[in-house]
Amino acid sequence: MPNTKASLLQDLKHTYDGLKPNPIRVFDAEASSTPGVVKLTLGEPDFNVPQHIKRAAIDSINNDESHYGPSNGWPKLRQAATGFLKDRYNLDYNPDSELVVTVGATEALHSCLDAVLNPGDKVLMPSPTFSLYDQLIRINGGIPVYINTEATGFVLTPDQLKAAIAEEGPRVKAILLNFPSNPTGVTYNKEQVAAIAAVVADTDIVVISDEIYSELTYGSKHASFAAALPEQTLLINGVSKSHAMTGWRIGFIAGPADLMKRVALAHAFNVTVASNPAMAGATEALATEAGREDSEAMKAEYIKRRDYVVAEMTKMGFAIPEPNGAFYVFAKIPTGCIQDDTEFCYDLLRKNKLAVIAGSGFGPGGEAHVRISYAASMATLQEAMKRLGAYVAANKH
Ligand SMILES: Cc1ncc(COP(=O)(O)O)c(C=O)c1O
Numbered sequence: 001m002p003n004t005k006a007s008l009l010q011d012l013k014h015t016y017d018g019l020k021p022n023p024i025r026v027f028d029a030e031a032s033s034t035p036g037v038v039k040l041t042l043g044e045p046d047f048n049v050p051q052h053i054k055r056a057a058i059d060s061i062n063n064d065e066s067h068y069g070p071s072n073g074w075p076k077l078r079q080a081a082t083g084f085l086k087d088r089y090n091l092d093y094n095p096d097s098e099l100v101v102t103v104g105a106t107e108a109l110h111s112c113l114d115a116v117l118n119p120g121d122k123v124l125m126p127s128p129t130f131s132l133y134d135q136l137i138r139i140n141g142g143i144p145v146y147i148n149t150e151a152t153g154f155v156l157t158p159d160q161l162k163a164a165i166a167e168e169g170p171r172v173k174a175i176l177l178n179f180p181s182n183p184t185g186v187t188y189n190k191e192q193v194a195a196i197a198a199v200v201a202d203t204d205i206v207v208i209s210d211e212i213y214s215e216l217t218y219g220s221k222h223a224s225f226a227a228a229l230p231e232q233t234l235l236i237n238g239v240s241k242s243h244a245m246t247g248w249r250i251g252f253i254a255g256p257a258d259l260m261k262r263v264a265l266a267h268a269f270n271v272t273v274a275s276n277p278a279m280a281g282a283t284e285a286l287a288t289e290a291g292r293e294d295s296e297a298m299k300a301e302y303i304k305r306r307d308y309v310v311a312e313m314t315k316m317g318f319a320i321p322e323p324n325g326a327f328y329v330f331a332k333i334p335t336g337c338i339q340d341d342t343e344f345c346y347d348l349l350r351k352n353k354l355a356v357i358a359g360s361g362f363g364p365g366g367e368a369h370v371r372i373s374y375a376a377s378m379a380t381l382q383e384a385m386k387r388l389g390a391y392v393a394a395n396k397h
Contacts, residue, residue, distance in 0.1 A: 031355035060280035073101025128362030150365035180325020
């Protein structure tokens, strides 16, 4: 195999120079090489894709749907997605001009940032937040700016946002929100959304609202940011989490037509179009009653797991803000244990063969916390809690 010419590497695209692979995946790979490890690391539903969705994708293959679809996605899927947004969150979007089907929420994020940012523009993010955002903002020429929300229960307040906008000045082009949140599991209620929207409405800032976990909201109904401020919002959703379809790679973006024209261009230049069998499966997931029921059944299971994990970890001395969505618990390490979260995670892995994610990788406010994904079977969670309890009992000073 040839080596790359060394001098050629010196002047390639500089935005990639300091970028590293996702630390969650790096730690997960390391943990995987520990024999007998129990992992609560990745944000992946552990359910299988429901049978009727698989059948729709298989039919698409058997029907020779093997040519390029329209760049924005097949009309049937766009209608299914806008219908889903209407039924579930009372949002009104035109499937022909206001919705684009993407290759997962990741491509949706990328295409939104690509369409919106000029080099040097700033993107505000309540922190801790999904670690991929930082890199996606940077590769699209932007500058990530974190707003630490640890003191306010991991919810961005209007005062924090106003202060950040005033401090960061006119280069603030976008705000990247995510709720229910990865990594905290915290979500925003309608009043909290309205309060943030009122601040943004006085500006020309674009809100990119990643609501990929909206169907996994426990307690009160999910309140979409797009309902509060449709004219400034690019809404991201998809079937990865709601239907355990992470590997199928289908997401979508909805927003006002003029903005979506640009986003659609970015999407078309990035990926052309999503794949036909995956789009057929996603149509089945979003358009049918059975598809809605799938999400409900998974959600009921997640609630049981969440309640179990929160109760067990609280007994051990972890402090946990109420997780009302997604499938994560973001827990403050008990006093008396190692407070450096990375060291804590490696020590726990070494001594008790349990892998959880260090909080500081999610940005300011994550220090001395760990993220636990409860997208795992009850038996796995029980074993994990046994190991965690034993570790804390033996290592708390
Ligand atoms: C907040 C958030 N946004 C986006 C994604 C990526 O979603 P997708 O698999 O649809 O690209 C994830 C996956 O973990 C996530 O947690």
